[in-house]
Amino acid sequence: MTLPDIHRTIDAVWRIESARLIASLTRLVRDVGLAEDLAQGALVAALEQWPQSGIPDKPAAWLMTTAKHHAIDLIRRNVRLERKYEEIGRDLELQQGVEIPEPDNSDDMGDDLLRLIFISCHPVLSKEACLALTLRLLGGLTTDEIARAFLVPEPTIAQRIVRAKRTLSEAQVPFEIPTGSERVARLSSVLEVIYLIFNEGYSATSGDDWMRPALCEDALRLGRVLAELTPAEAEVHGLVALMEIQASRSRARVGPSGEPIPLLEQNRGRWDQLLIHRGFSALLRAESLGNTALGPYRLQAAIAACHAQARNPEDTQWERIAALYDALVQIAPSPIVELNRAVAVSMAFGPAEGLEIVDALVSEPSLKSYHLLPGVRADLLSKLGRFSEACEEFKRAASLTRNARERELLLERAATMASI
Amino acid sequence: MRFMMMTTNDTNEPMSPPTPEMYAEMGKLIEEMTKAGVLLATGGLSPTPIRVKSAGGKLTVTDGPFTEAKEGVVGFALIEAKSKEEALEFSKRFWQVAGDGQGNIYEVFGG
Numbered sequence: 001m002t003l004p005d006i007h008r009t010i011d012a013v014w015r016i017e018s019a020r021l022i023a024s025l026t027r028l029v030r031d032v033g034l035a036e037d038l039a040q041g042a043l044v045a046a047l048e049q050w051p052q053s054g055i056p057d058k059p060a061a062w063l064m065t066t067a068k069h070h071a072i073d074l075i076r077r078n079v080r081l082e083r084k085y086e087e088i089g090r091d092l093e094l095q096q097g098v099e100i101p102e103p104d105n106s107d108d109m110g111d112d113l114l115r116l117i118f119i120s121c122h123p124v125l126s127k128e129a130c131l132a133l134t135l136r137l138l139g140g141l142t143t144d145e146i147a148r149a150f151l152v153p154e155p156t157i158a159q160r161i162v163r164a165k166r167t168l169s170e171a172q173v174p175f176e177i178p179t180g181s182e183r184v185a186r187l188s189s190v191l192e193v194i195y196l197i198f199n200e201g202y203s204a205t206s207g208d209d210w211m212r213p214a215l216c217e218d219a220l221r222l223g224r225v226l227a228e229l230t231p232a233e234a235e236v237h238g239l240v241a242l243m244e245i246q247a248s249r250s251r252a253r254v255g256p257s258g259e260p261i262p263l264l265e266q267n268r269g270r271w272d273q274l275l276i277h278r279g280f281s282a283l284l285r286a287e288s289l290g291n292t293a294l295g296p297y298r299l300q301a302a303i304a305a306c307h308a309q310a311r312n313p314e315d316t317q318w319e320r321i322a323a324l325y326d327a328l329v330q331i332a333p334s335p336i337v338e339l340n341r342a343v344a345v346s347m348a349f350g351p352a353e354g355l356e357i358v359d360a361l362v363s364e365p366s367l368k369s370y371h372l373l374p375g376v377r378a379d380l381l382s383k384l385g386r387f388s389e390a391c392e393e394f395k396r397a398a399s400l401t402r403n404a405r406e407r408e409l410l411l412e413r414a415a416t417m418a419s420i
Numbered sequence: 421m422r423f424m425m426m427t428t429n430d431t432n433e434p435m436s437p438p439t440p441e442m443y444a445e446m447g448k449l450i451e452e453m454t455k456a457g458v459l460l461a462t463g464g465l466s467p468t469p470i471r472v473k474s475a476g477g478k479l480t481v482t483d484g485p486f487t488e489a490k491e492g493v494v495g496f497a498l499i500e501a502k503s504k505e506e507a508l509e510f511s512k513r514f515w516q517v518a519g520d521g522q523g524n525i526y527e528v529f530g531g
Contacts, residue, residue, distance in 0.1 A: 005505075012505035016456070057516070110455075217500060224457030251530060274460060274498075 006051050014043055015140040017060045022137055023112035025067055026175050032119055033165035036137065038074075042067040113138075114229045115175050117222075120164075121190040124171045129164040130193045131200075132157050138225075139218045149215050150200065187230070191239050191297060194222050198243050202250070216247055227282065237286035238298030244279035245304040248272040259405035264313040276308045296332040299324055318348035335364045343376055351383040371400035375410065382417060391417035422460070422528040423507040425497045425514070427521055445517045453499070453510060462497040498528070 001009070018039060025035035042063040056062040120133040131150075135141045143161065147154040178186045201215030223240040230236050252270035255261050283305060286298055294302075303324045310316040325341035338361055346354020358377045367373045378393030394414035398407045438446065453459035469484040469492075486492075497514070501507040507525055515521065 008503065008505040009509065012501075012503055012509045015502055015506055016509060214502075217502075221457035221500070225455065228455040228457075278460070 003051055006055070007047065009055060010043070010046055010050060013046075013055070013059045013063075017063060018043075018140040019116065019138045020109060020113055021060065021063050021067065023116040024064060024109070025071075026116060026119070027112050028068070029071060030175055032116070032137070032168055032175075036165070038067040038070050039063070041070040045070075110229050111177060113225070114177055117190055117226060117229075118178060118186055119168060119173055119175065121186070121193040122168060122171075122173050123186070123189050124167055124173060125164050127193065127196065129160050129167070130189070131196055132160045133164045134193050134222070135197065135215075135218060136161055138222055141218070149212050151212075187233060187235070190226065191235060194219050194226070195239060195243070195297075197222070198246075202246060213250070216243075216250065219243060220247060227285075231285075232289060234286040234289045234292045235295040235297050237282045237289075238295055238301050241279045241282035241286065241301035242297050242304055244275045244282060245301060245308050248275035248279065248308065257405070260403065263307060264316075268311065271308065279308065280305060294327060294331075296328060299328045299331070303328075316347070318344055322348040335361055335367050336370075339367070339373060339376060342380075346380055346383075351380040355380040355384065369400055371397045371406075371410075373397075374400065378410075378413070378417075382413075387417045387420045421501055421503065421507075423499050423501055423504075424526045424528050425499065425507065425511055425523060426526075427494045427496075427518070427523040429492050429494050430522065442517060442519070449513060449517050453497075458499050458501060458510065460498045460500055462495070464495040465493050467492065467494075 021042070022032070022035050022039045025038050026032050029035050029038070045066050046059075046063060050056075117134070117138060120137050121130045125133065132146050135146050135149075136143065141149075143158045144154050147157040150157070177183075197215050198219035201213050201217075201219065204212030204215070220240075220243050223236070223243055227233075227236050227240045248271050249263070249266060251272065252266040252268070253261055253263075279301065283298070283301055286292075286301075303321055306317050306321050306324070322341065322344040325337065325344050328337050329341055338357060342354045342357035342361070345357060355377070358373070358380060361367055361373060362377075364373075374393040375397035378390045378397060381387075381390035381393060391414050394410050394417060398410035398414065401407050401410065450459065450462060467485055469486075471482040471484060471486065473480040473482070499507060499510060501510065504525075504527070511523070511525060
C-alpha cells in the first residue's frame with residue numbers, strides 16, 4: 001500500500017470506529033471534549049505508526065488501548081492539574097492491569113453510543129452546534145468536511161464545535177440515557193437534529209459540493225444506528241422510514257440541467273425500490289410496537305409511503321393523504337404543513353376546498369416570502385377558471401423563488417394565464 | 421456510495437459448509453453491519469443458476485449447474501459506504517470470519 005492508500009484506509013477505519021471509541025472514552029473520562037481529544041490523539045498515533053507497522057487486525061482495540069495510554073500520559077504530565085483529572089488517572093491506573101475489552105457490539109457499547117448521541121443533541125446546545133457536533137462525534141466527519149457540507153468557512157465550524165464541547169463541560173451534562181418524560185423531549189431533539197442533517201443534504205442542488213448530498217447518507221446511517229439502539233421507539237422508526245422513502249426519490253427529483261422535478265412529474269421508474277422497501281419495513285416495525293400514538297415522523301412517513309405506493313400519479317390516494325395531513329396539523333401545526341394539507345385536500349375534494357385553506361394562510365407572516373404559497377394559490381385559481389388572478393399569483397411566485405429554472409416555469413404559466 | 425460485494429468460488433468444487441462457529445461469527449458480523457447502518461441487503465446464491473442467452477431476438481434458457489464456469493458467485497452483500505476504502509474495510513472483516521476465499525467488490529452506479 002502506498003502512503004496515501006494507507007491514509008485513506010485509516011480515514012475509513014476512523015469513520016467506522018470513531019463514534020464507538022469516543023463513546024467508550026467518554027464513559028471513562030466523563031467529558032466529551034477530553035474524550036474526543038484522546039480519540040484524535042490515537043488517530044494521530046495511527047497515522048504515524050500504521051504506515052510502518054501495517055494496519056492492525058483489530059484496529060478498534062488498537063485505537064482504544066492507545067487512547068487510554070494517552071489519557072494516563074496526559075494525567076502524569078499534569079499531576080497538579082484539576083482534581084477531576086487525578087481521579088480519572090487513578091481509575092485508569094487501576095484498569096491498567098486489566099485486559100482492555102474490545103469495544104464489540106455488546107449492549108454496553110450500544111448504551112455508550114446512545115449516551116453520546118443524547119449528549120451531542122443536548123438541548124443546552126443550539127441546533128447548529130448540535131448538527132456540527134453530531135456529524136463530528138457520531139458521523140466521523142472532519143471539521144473541513146462539515147464546513148464544506150454547510151457552506152461555511154472551516155474556522156466557523158471548528159469554533160462551533162469547541163464552544164459546544166465547552167458548553168457541555170460547563171453545564172456538567174451527565175453521560176446518561178434520559179428516562180421518563182425527559183427521554184421523550186431529549187429523543188425528539190435527537191430526531192430533529194438527524195432530520196435537519198438529512199434536509200441539508202436533500203436541499204442541495206446538483207452544482208453543489210458532493211459533501212452536501214452525502215449528508216443524506218450520513219443522516220440515514222445515523223438514523224439506522226439509532227433505530228437499532230432504541231428498537232422500541234416508534235418515532236425513531238418513523239424518522240428512518242421517512243428518510244428512506246424520501247431518499248428513494250433522489251435520482252428522480254432533479255432533471256438533467258439541475259432543475260427540480262416536482263413529485264407528481266417524477267419518473268417513478270427511477271425511484272429506488274430498495275430504499276422504499278426499507279422505508280416500508282421501518283414503518284411496519286413502528287406499527288408492530290402496538291398502541292403508541294402516531295408522532296409527526298410516522299405521519300410524514302405514512303404520507304411519503306402513500307406516494308411511494310402509487311404506480312402512477314393518478315393512483316395516489318389523496319383522501320388518505322389529506323386525512324394524514326389533518327392528523328399532522330393537529331399534533332404539529334405549522335403554516336407549511338397547512339399549505340401541504342391544502343394541496344392534498346384540493347386533489348382529494350377539489351380546488352375550491354383547497355383554496356379555502358390557502359386563502360386563510362395569505363396573511364400568515366412566516367409565509368410572506370415563501371414562493372410556494374402564491375404558487376399553490378395560482379394553481380388552484382387556474383383550475384377554478386379565475387385566470388387573471390392566477391396570472392398575478394404566478395408572477396408573484398416567480399418573483400419570490402430563488403431557483404432560476406423554477407422562475408422560468410412560473411413566468412411561462414403566468415403568460416399562459418394572460419393569453420386565455 | 422453503494423457497493424456490491426460478492427464472494428466467488430473458482431474451484432468448481434462445492435464449497436464446504438460453514439462450521440457452526442463460523443456461522444455464529446458471520447451472524448454477529450451481519451448484525452454488527454446492520455447496526456452500523458451499512459448493510460442494505462445480503463444473501464446466498466443457489467449453486468444451480470439458470471442461464472439465459474439472448475441472440476437475434478431469441479432467448480435460450482439453460483439450467484445449471486455449469487461445470488465449465490470459471491467462477492460462480494456464492495453470496496453477496498450490498499452495502500452503503502462512504503468510500504472504496506470503507507467498503508474494503510468491511511470486506512476485510514468479512515474475510516477475517518470467512519477464512520480463505522475470494523470475491524469481487526463493485527461500486528454500484530446510480531445507487
